[in-house]
Amino acid sequence: MDWQDFAQQMATMARDLSAQDCVSDMFELITTSATELVEGCDAAGVLVMREDRVRTLAATEQWVTDSDRLQERLQEGPCFDAARHRDGERVYRVVDMTAPHQRWPAFASSARGLGVGSMVGVLLFTEDDNLGALNLYARHPGRFNEVGEASAWVLASHAAVALSSARVHEQLEQAIASRHVIGEAMGILMAGHGLAENEAFNVLRRFSQNHNIKLREVARHVAELGALPRPEHGGSGSPGT
Known part of the structure; x- marks a missing residue:
């Protein structure tokens, strides 16, 4: 050739x-x-x-x-x-x-x-x-x-x-998907517990930090099941945890 x-x-x-x-x-x-x-x-x-x-x-x-x-x-x-x-x-x-x-x-x-x-x-x-x-x-x-x-x-x-370039594109799509599911989870918490937008986000963020679970995984659980995950050591999984 x-x-x-x-x-x-x-x-x-x-x-x-x-x-x-x-x-x-x-x-x-x-x-x-x-x-x-x-x-x-x-x-x-x-x-x-x-x-x-x-x-x-x-x-x-x-x-x-x-x-x-x-x-x-x-x-x-x-x-x-x-x-x-x-x-x-x-x-x-x-x-x-x-x-x-x-x-x-x-x-x-x-x-x-x-x-x-x-x-x-x-x-x-x-x-x-x-x-x-x-x-x-x-x-x-x-x-x-x-x-x-x-x-x-x-x-x-x-x-x-x-x-x-493909990897950057995939990362961008993942970021958009994560943002969407976090927004959905915040909406569920706001509607179910009378929280403001910043309060709902802080609930997700605190749970993520306290239990060493990625924020998007916490949000996905809330979006799918309507509540925070139950901590391994027990607890109600309510926004006050």
Whole structure:
């Protein structure tokens, strides 16, 4: 594929990303696009880290997920390091999985059993977010050249911007939904107990703080059941608690 074709396909992918309804669909499109756009790529996945725990958000093949689990168990590997942004690098690679590897020796020797010949991990990030890693796999050694890695980096950069925007959109929708349910709960308390608006909100806020329950969860309970949750230690669940 020449660069003109690549650019056209990238433009198509960018439009398709913006048309997706949820983040999970975006991840699936990104990984599928990687196998189509990056020369030598047989499979792809997106991995994120939560402390030292690995979560596979999308994978085109089961052995991609198996590789993620392996890196989590061994606490080493190119995708593992890419997702943690260790050493400040943005691209991590294993050119030949069949040869001894100094940086990830345990992973390289075990990954051969999964059928991995070579791989590249590319950081998914924006200026404000580290979103994980886009990981590309090949069945045979030496499949990813400089052009392939450059293609992967361009793909990851487009994907990171789209994912970051989608996450902001989801957070905004969640905030709007929370605001709506809090307003509904306040209305129930105002009608049922003759409270003013600020008094109803303070009832929800105090209950949230005193019982270590998120405000939106307290509000959801009131909206659904018409009363404050019953504290674990007992109590009436009335606005005076």
